[in-house]
């Protein structure tokens with residue numbers, strides 16, 4: 001009797017979802033743009049529930065809300081640096097092989113994994129089915145509807161249950177926190193067992209981060225940013241004052257690309273000269289106002305997370321891990 005009742009309830013929920021016009025349209029699109037059958041799609045969809053918690057997390061993103069100082073000090077911590085060195089040493093063969101194969105510094109790969117999942121110790125408290133379903137339909141988003149289809153594709157391909165695996169509030173999965181389209185496009189089967197397993201295989205997880213960075217333009221052998229000592233009017237500004245600076249370019253934005261000459265002409269005096277375009281980052285961190293020049297690889301890191309704060313934290317953490325690694 002109990003079994004019958006449960007069956008009845010689950011059919012009811014799924015029927016309700018399937019009556020929705022947006023869902024009907026989505027199913028049509030999913031059938032057309034993938035190898036999945038209508039039945040397979042409905043089978044995944046029937047377990048989806050909207051997640052209020054994920055929606056709330058979306059509106060509290062630290063990349064948007066925190067100050068630079070607060071953001072950096074919470075991410076580039078002694079503990080995360082130490083754990084980074086340990087993680088790197090524990091998997092040094094994989095890191096060095098991925099560094100060689102993809103031309104991406106092992107310190108940046110480790111740093112990103114440290115930022116995303118604390119080196120694989122935390123994969124998130126959500127499941128990708130519910131979070132991506134929520135982002136796809138509340139409100140309607142064609143970007144996230146496509147991600148939902150990508151999630152179904154990878155679930156079928158690798159035999160995963162998208163309701164049972166872990167993800168972040170945004171639906172990012174595994175060691176490097178890939179959204180489903182990235183999982184499918186950049187995931188690497190580095191341990192050669194026939195499946196891309198970003199949740200269970202360190203080999204696959206590490207190589208996939210390297211592959212992602214390489215595919216997005218990582219320049220081999222180059223740093224992401226450098227800190228320069230400068231003199232001038234801006235040497236002792238706090239964050240509010242930095243935000244109010246009236247310059248002909250936007251500071252602290254990875255989309256800004258200027259020459260070092262242009263930066264110098266606008267009141268920053270420093271020695272270094274670079275031929276590549278830079279993104280200037282001026283931050284008050286603890287008691288120091290620091291100037292960083294972000295290069296191509298700095299902007300590549302923002303392909304991972306569209307935030308200048310994120311990119312600087314990845315850079316600083318990578319440098320700290322590297323320093324400690326060679327101690």
Ligand SMILES: [Ca+2]
Pocket residue numbers: 188189190191192193194195196197201204
């Ligand atoms: Ca594998």
